Amino acid sequence: MANPAPASDNGGIAITEHRLANGLRVVLSEDHLTPVAAVCLWYDVGSRHEVKGRTGLAHLFEHLMFQGSANVSNNGHFELVQGAGGSLNGTTSFERTNYFETMPTHQLELALWLEADRMGSLLAALDDASMENQRDVVKNERRQRYDNVPYGTAFEKLTALSFPGEHPYHHTPIGSMADLDAATLEDARTFFRTYYAPNNAVLSVVGDIDPEQTIAWVEKYFGSIPAHDGKQPPRDGTLPETMGQEVRELIEEEVPSRALMAAYRLPHDGSREADAADLALTVLGSGESSRLYNRLVRRDRTAVSAGFGLLRLAGAPSLGWLDVKTSGEATIQQIELAVDEELARFATDGPTAEELERAQAQIEREWLDRLTTVAGRADELCRYAVLFGDPKLVNSALGKVLDVTAEEVKAVAAARLRPDNRAVLVYEPLPDTAAANDAAEEDAA
Amino acid sequence: MSAYVPAMTFHPQPEPGTPTPWAFPAPDRLALANGLTVLHCDRPGQQLVAIEVLLDAPLAAEPEGLDGVATILARALSEGTDTLTAEEFAGELERAGATLDAHADHPCIRVILEVPASRLERGLTLLADALRAPALPADEIERLVANRLDEIVHEQANPARRAAKALYADLFAAADRLSRPRSGTAETVKGIDRAAVQAFYAAHVRPTTATLVVVGDLTGVDLPAMLESTLGRWTGEKAEPSTAAAVTADDRGRVIIVDRPGSVQTQVLIGRIGPDRHDPDWAAQILGTYCLGGTLTSRLDKVLREEKGYTYGVRAFAQPLRSNADGSGRALLAISGSVDTASTAPALADTWTILRTLAAEGLTDSEREEAVQFLVGVAPLKYETAGSVAATLADQVEQHLPDDYQAEVYRLLAALDTAAATEAVVAAFPPERLVTVLVGDASVIADEVKELGIGEVTVVAN
Numbered sequence: 001m002a003n004p005a006p007a008s009d010n011g012g013i014a015i016t017e018h019r020l021a022n023g024l025r026v027v028l029s030e031d032h033l034t035p036v037a038a039v040c041l042w043y044d045v046g047s048r049h050e051v052k053g054r055t056g057l058a059h060l061f062e063h064l065m066f067q068g069s070a071n072v073s074n075n076g077h078f079e080l081v082q083g084a085g086g087s088l089n090g091t092t093s094f095e096r097t098n099y100f101e102t103m104p105t106h107q108l109e110l111a112l113w114l115e116a117d118r119m120g121s122l123l124a125a126l127d128d129a130s131m132e133n134q135r136d137v138v139k140n141e142r143r144q145r146y147d148n149v150p151y152g153t154a155f156e157k158l159t160a161l162s163f164p165g166e167h168p169y170h171h172t173p174i175g176s177m178a179d180l181d182a183a184t185l186e187d188a189r190t191f192f193r194t195y196y197a198p199n200n201a202v203l204s205v206v207g208d209i210d211p212e213q214t215i216a217w218v219e220k221y222f223g224s225i226p227a228h229d230g231k232q233p234p235r236d237g238t239l240p241e242t243m244g245q246e247v248r249e250l251i252e253e254e255v256p257s258r259a260l261m262a263a264y265r266l267p268h269d270g271s272r273e274a275d276a277a278d279l280a281l282t283v284l285g286s287g288e289s290s291r292l293y294n295r296l297v298r299r300d301r302t303a304v305s306a307g308f309g310l311l312r313l314a315g316a317p318s319l320g321w322l323d324v325k326t327s328g329e330a331t332i333q334q335i336e337l338a339v340d341e342e343l344a345r346f347a348t349d350g351p352t353a354e355e356l357e358r359a360q361a362q363i364e365r366e367w368l369d370r371l372t373t374v375a376g377r378a379d380e381l382c383r384y385a386v387l388f389g390d391p392k393l394v395n396s397a398l399g400k401v402l403d404v405t406a407e408e409v410k411a412v413a414a415a416r417l418r419p420d421n422r423a424v425l426v427y428e429p430l431p432d433t434a435a436a437n438d439a440a441e442e443d444a445a
Numbered sequence: 446m447s448a449y450v451p452a453m454t455f456h457p458q459p460e461p462g463t464p465t466p467w468a469f470p471a472p473d474r475l476a477l478a479n480g481l482t483v484l485h486c487d488r489p490g491q492q493l494v495a496i497e498v499l500l501d502a503p504l505a506a507e508p509e510g511l512d513g514v515a516t517i518l519a520r521a522l523s524e525g526t527d528t529l530t531a532e533e534f535a536g537e538l539e540r541a542g543a544t545l546d547a548h549a550d551h552p553c554i555r556v557i558l559e560v561p562a563s564r565l566e567r568g569l570t571l572l573a574d575a576l577r578a579p580a581l582p583a584d585e586i587e588r589l590v591a592n593r594l595d596e597i598v599h600e601q602a603n604p605a606r607r608a609a610k611a612l613y614a615d616l617f618a619a620a621d622r623l624s625r626p627r628s629g630t631a632e633t634v635k636g637i638d639r640a641a642v643q644a645f646y647a648a649h650v651r652p653t654t655a656t657l658v659v660v661g662d663l664t665g666v667d668l669p670a671m672l673e674s675t676l677g678r679w680t681g682e683k684a685e686p687s688t689a690a691a692v693t694a695d696d697r698g699r700v701i702i703v704d705r706p707g708s709v710q711t712q713v714l715i716g717r718i719g720p721d722r723h724d725p726d727w728a729a730q731i732l733g734t735y736c737l738g739g740t741l742t743s744r745l746d747k748v749l750r751e752e753k754g755y756t757y758g759v760r761a762f763a764q765p766l767r768s769n770a771d772g773s774g775r776a777l778l779a780i781s782g783s784v785d786t787a788s789t790a791p792a793l794a795d796t797w798t799i800l801r802t803l804a805a806e807g808l809t810d811s812e813r814e815e816a817v818q819f820l821v822g823v824a825p826l827k828y829e830t831a832g833s834v835a836a837t838l839a840d841q842v843e844q845h846l847p848d849d850y851q852a853e854v855y856r857l858l859a860a861l862d863t864a865a866a867t868e869a870v871v872a873a874f875p876p877e878r879l880v881t882v883l884v885g886d887a888s889v890i891a892d893e894v895k896e897l898g899i900g901e902v903t904v905v906a907n
Contacts, residue, residue, distance in 0.1 A: 033490040035465035036826045070451055071458065075751060078742050083815040084461065085822015102826045106462035113459050120453035136754025140710070144757045144783050148710045150602045208465070217459075224454035254707075256602040257595065288523075289535035298532065301588055304595035327595045358539040365542035368493050368561060373829050 012395030013377060018215055022227040023199025026218050027381045027391045029206040031374065037207035038102045039111040040378035041119075042386045044202075045195035046095040047175070048168035048234040048315060056175015057183055059092040060138050061191050065099065066090070067130035070121035074130065077114055084110055092173045095315055096386055102375045105208040109217050112205075116221035119201070122192055131185045142174050150255045154425055161247050161423035162263045162319055168235045169316045199227040204381040204391070207374035237316035239265070242416065248424040257304070257326050259427040260335045264320035266416050269312035270388050275401045276412040281308040281320050282359035283351045283409070284342065284417075289358060291342050292324070300338055302330035314387040320417065332426050343417045350410025360402050367398045467825045469852040472658070472838055475669060477677045480653035484838050484848065487663040488831050492562050494661030495835035496572065499842055500554040501687050502649035503767075505622045512622075513593060513629020514637050514645045515549035518581075520589050521642055522547050522556060525580035534571070541567045545575070550627060551767050552689065552843045554650075559832060562662045569675035576655075577679035581646065583639040593634050597626075604705065604712035604783065604884045607907065611703050612716050612779075612882045616694045623692065623766060651681030656842045661831040689767040692775035694718040696878045698900035704887035705907050711789040711885030713759070715796070716779040719873050721765045722844055723772035726869045728857035730763060733870025735816045736808050737761045737799075738780055742815075744799050745780065753795065755788040763873070768844035778873050786886055790893035793881070797899055800876045807867035816866070821859050 018026040047058050068074040081088045084107040090099040101111040146152040156172045163169040203222070205214050243265050267273035285292045285308025296303035309321040324335050351359065370376045377394075385391040472484040507514050523538070523545050525531040538545055543560035556576070560568030600606040610626055617624035628634075657676060659668065696717035720727070738745040738761025745759045759782030768774030784792040828834050841850050879899070883890065887904045895902045 031490075034825055034829050035467055036829065071455060075742050075747075078740065079815060080458075082740060082742065082819040082823075085818055085824075087823055087826060104464060104467075104822050104825060106464045107822075108462075109459040110461065113456065116453070117455075121451035121455075123449045124451055133751065133754045137750055137757060140755065140783070140785055141757040143710045143785055148604060148708055148712075148783070150599070220456060224452075226452045254602075256598040287535065287539055289532060289539050294532055297592070298585075298588065301591060304592055304599075325595075325599070327591060354536070354540070358536060361542035362539050365493070365544070365559075365561060368542075369559075372491065372493055372831075373826075375826075 013371070015381065015392055016211055017391065020198065020219060020223055022223065022225055023197075024222050025202045025385060026215065027202065027204040027385055028209065028211045028214055029204070029377060029381065030209055030211055031206065032208045034374070035105045035208050036102055036374055037105050037108040037205060037209050038100065038374035038378040039108070039115065040098060040100045040204045040375070040382050041115050042202045042382035043097045043195060044200050044386050045097055046093050047171065047173040048094050048237065049195065049232070050171070052166070053179060054183060054187060055171040055179040056138070056173070057179070057187060057191055058097055059173045059175065060134060060180060060183055061188055062090045062092045062097050063134040063138055064126060064130055064188055065118055065122065067134065068125035069118040070124040071117050072114060072125070074125070077118070080110060080114060086111065094169050094173065094313060098379065098382065100375060100378065108205070108209065108214070112217050112221050115203070116225065119196060119198065119222065120225040122196065123189055126185070126188060128185055131188060135180055135183065139177060139180055142177065142180070146174060151259060151427060154261055157249060157251070158261055158263045158423055158425045161249060161425065162265065163316065166235070167239070167316070168237050169313065193228070194230045194232065197228045197231070198222060198225050199229070200231055202382045202385040204378040204385070206378040206381065234315060239317055241265070241317070242418075242421040243423070245420050246422055246424060248426070250426045250428065252428050252430055255427050255429050258330070258332055258429065259326065260322070260324045260332050260339070261425040262322040262422045264322070264417055264422045266310070266318040266320045267412065268316075269314040269318055272400065272404065272408070273412050274312060274318055276404045276408040277318065277320060277416065278310050278363065278401065279351070279356065279359045279404055279409045280346070280413045280417065281310050282362055283355045284308050284346060285322065286359075286362060291346065292339065295338055295342055296324060296335065300334070301327060302334050302338065303327050332428070340419060343413070347410065347414040347417060350406045350413070353406065356406050356409065363401050364398060469824065469828065469855060470834055471852065472848055474848070477652070477672055479677055479680055480683065481676055481679065482656040483659065483672060484656065484842065485659040485663070485668055486834060486838065488660055488834065489662050489664060491661045491831040493559050493831060494562050494565050494568075494659065494663070495831040496558040496560070496568070497658040497835050497839040498556040498572070498576065499656045499839055500556065500650050501654035502549070502554045502645065503687055503689065504549060504551045504627060505690060506649060506687060507622070507645070508641070510633055511637060511641055512625050512633040514641050515554055516628040517586060517589050517593065517637050518642050518645050519547035519549045519554045519556070521581050521586055522575045522579050524585040524589070525582055526574040527578035527580065528574070531580075531582065531585050534575070538571055541571065543568045543571070545572065551623060555839065565666065566671055566675065569671060573675040573679055576650065576676070579646065581639060581643055586637070586639045586642055590634055590637050593628060594631055597631050597634070601907070604708070604710070607703055607705070608712045608714040608882045608884045611701055611884070611905070612714050612880060615701055615882070616696065616716060616718070616880050618693060621692070651684055652676070652679050653681065653683045654686050658835050658838045658842070660835040660838065689769050689774060691773055692718060692767055694775070696880055698877045698879055700881045700883065700894060700900050700902040702887045702891055702894065702902060702904045703882065703884040703907050704904055705884050706886055706888065708786060708885045710783045710785050711883050711890055712783045713792070714779060714781050714882045715879050716777055717879055718766070718775045719763065719778045721768045721772070721774035721776045722846060722850070723768065723774065726865070728854050729861050729865040729869035730873050731854070732813065732816055732820065732858060732861055733808065733866040734761050734763060734873060735820060736812045736866065737803065737870050737874065739816070744803065745796065748795050748799060749784070749792055753788070753791070755784045755792040756782050758782055761874070765844055770845040774844065780874070786889055789883065789885060789890040790897060793894065793897055793899060797876050797897070800874055803867070804871045804876070808863050808870070810863050813861075813863040813866050817858055817861070821855055824855060
């Protein structure tokens with residue numbers, strides 16, 4: 001069969017950069033295909049900056065950013081943006097907090113005004129009522145997404161095993177219930193004063209914009225917000241390249257089936273080795289032509305699902321995320337044996353030429369998918385600016401992945417995808433759970 | 446509290462500029478020689494092309510006792526063809542940078558391909574092979590059946606899935622396919638084999654009753670020729686399109702608690718049925734339902750989330766179930782979310798108060814204004830991608846609506862007044878005709894819920 005043509009041959013995203021006197025970095029990218037403009041603001045603060053006893057504070061604080069500021073009422077941010085035909089949200093991860101609005105072009109200025117108002121004057125509106133209310137909302141977010149669903153706390157448990165003790169990535173952004181309860185209004189104020197400064201943020205605006213007009217608005221609304229330098233760097237996240245020995249935890253609880261999950265310590269995001277690791281995990285565990293899917297789901301029929309994902313981290317080792325749910329009576333031992341066999345074989349032989357081509361085509365499609373919306377592009381520009389210092393890196397990112405060789409993929413697999421370089425989480429259902437589920441099958445009403 | 450004086454210079458809230466006109470894209474139609482209907486729409490710049498195929502294989506057509514055969518067929522379409530094994534087919538798709546998903550729902554089977562524009566022809570060839578000559582191999586079907594049985598156990602443990610299953614089972618008559626899980630129960634799935642899947646394919650998958658939707662950057666593509674040389678090779682006997690049976694539901698107010706001991710939250714799903722999108726008041730219902738529960742500044746979340754903190758978020762929505770061209774179809778109307786266990790009864794009490802207040806006092810003009818601005822204004826970004834346009838065009842075909850339906854909804858929304866929106870949402874959510882499903886710890890919540898007076902309470906085992 002003939003080789004498929006390359007998926008895209010465009011020259012990349014047009015980017016201009018600016019820096020205001022107060023240190024705010026601004027990245028603009030013009031694209032007039034659709035009459036919309038995306039505003040994205042990354043603050044260089046995430047859960048890795050939190051201190052002992054205050055896990056979850058960065059995320060709780062993100063919620064407080066929607067509770068009004070000097071000229072915006074409680075919930076006014078949502079009302080004004082949606083009332084202008086825009087969509088918006090914010091998210092918190094280990095390494096950053098982002099806020100974004102996508103607006104019809106003619107409402108772009110409103111989004112800039114709103115972001116500037118809360119960057120410069122949040123504390124004018126922040127009060128106990130907001131704090132108490134959003135504390136309850138976030139606790140319900142935690143229950144809904146993690147505590148009340150089977151395997152819901154696996155991410156938290158495996159992260160804790162992967163980054164031991166006092167490591168800044170030991171806890172996940174959602175935080176613990178106890179710490180959420182303990183957070184005070186003064187903690188939130190201090191957090192704002194420490195991290196929410198123009199010189200600790202990158203603003204990107206992408207879409208149907210006039211760059212000159214846009215930078216004039218940015219200057220007008222953000223220009224007078226004072227810089228400040230109270231920020232503490234996150235605690236050191238340096239770890240050896242490999243773990244040296246396996247860590248393992250057995251969970252016995254009410255889950256529908258056995259599960260084997262593992263996190264492998266991998267190279268930092270931004271490195272060529274991280275791209276090689278991405279390709280290795282794609283060949284091994286992404287999609288229905290991957291080695292683990294073929295082995296466990298198709299051939300052995302010991303698993304209902306089997307796959308690998310990559311959690312890219314820049315300030316600590318990335319994690320290669322294995323998730324296998326067993327089928328029927330299959331045991332963890334069977335699964336583990338097969339996984340280790342496949343990983344060992346891959347470490348010895350590397351990917352075939354066809355596997356590498358498929359993996360690169362998949363990553364290329366995912367990349368196209370992310371860049372297909374103005375909001376997706378705005379977020380990527382902020383990512384490269386905040387984590388790697390240069391938004392223009394967005395234009396060479398895909399080329400780097402396509403440039404990686406089979407030899408490099410094999411090398412990273414051999415060095416990292418080893419049993420002595422992983423944290424393992426095993427789920428065993430409680431003895432009566434399976435029986436309860438069988439009985440439940442019959443009573444649909 | 447210290448006096449806080451922001452150091453920045455404030456400016457008045459800016460006024461909007463001049464809106465750029467935008468309209469939902471109008472598709473063009475063509476028919477292939479084999480009878481396949483095609484809707485296509487060029488979206489310059491959208492390098493990921495979205496393709497949806499609607500197969501006239503409704504769940505109601507599944508043979509007695511074989512619920513789930515449509516789902517197994519949908520999944521089996523990508524398990525190999527006359528020239529490729531299952532593993533090879535998956536590999537070829539990935540090599541083209543494509544994804545292929547298929548699922549069966551009450552109106553039809555939908556097959557969705559996404560592929561980079563530069564590899565469109567390869568993607569269409571693979572899609573055509575999957576539809577034209579699927580191998581439907583016995584061993585892969587046996588595996589898909591086993592997989593499905595495993596999945597059922599996982600779904601049973603998921604509160605949101607469990608709530609939906611309980612609501613559909615109680616709301617609809619037992620004889621109606623709607624009352625039973627879309628992908629079958631353990632009992633029915635166990636009975637599915639290659640012969641059953643092959644027979645369902647032979648009876649319902651054919652180009653003359655299928656529709657193809659293609660959306661994306663089609664610059665320089667001779668689409669009719671490319672389609673004829675790919676999907677045009679698919680052949681089949683002519684057949685009459687299916688028609689959907691009428692939907693009836695018993696929505697007298699009542700409460701079903703699915704007992705899930707130890708739950709830290711209660712999953713809440715409150716539902717009934719209403720008209721489908723043919724109804725002249727559909728646009729007004731969209732508007733009113735958004736004001737009730739479309740976002741966190743809507744009436745429900747304003748109280749349940751932003752005042753009381755009972756939930757991460759509750760939404761009200763309408764979801765078409767089964768439609769006919771004559772407008773006899775029906776949609777599920779629902780309120781859905783989860784609340785911490787202790788707040789279950791208080792959250793329900795507030796919900797009923799909100800609905801009664803809405804009926805008594807109506808929506809305000811400013812609520813209507815903000816909702817219209819959002820629903821109409823957000824359209825250009827909602828439909829930025831090829832995939833979102835293709836999905837909406839496919840929904841219109843599936844529900845027997847004209848190609849300009851969505852464009853017309855936007856025109857109607859902009860013109861609606863507050864009274865029309867109030868009337869529609871009050872008609873959609875009458876407090877005494879709502880079936881409430883709660884998946885949670887019955888030992889903690891049942892007594893308080895009984896005292897609310899929102900209907901007779903039944904507790905069932907999970």
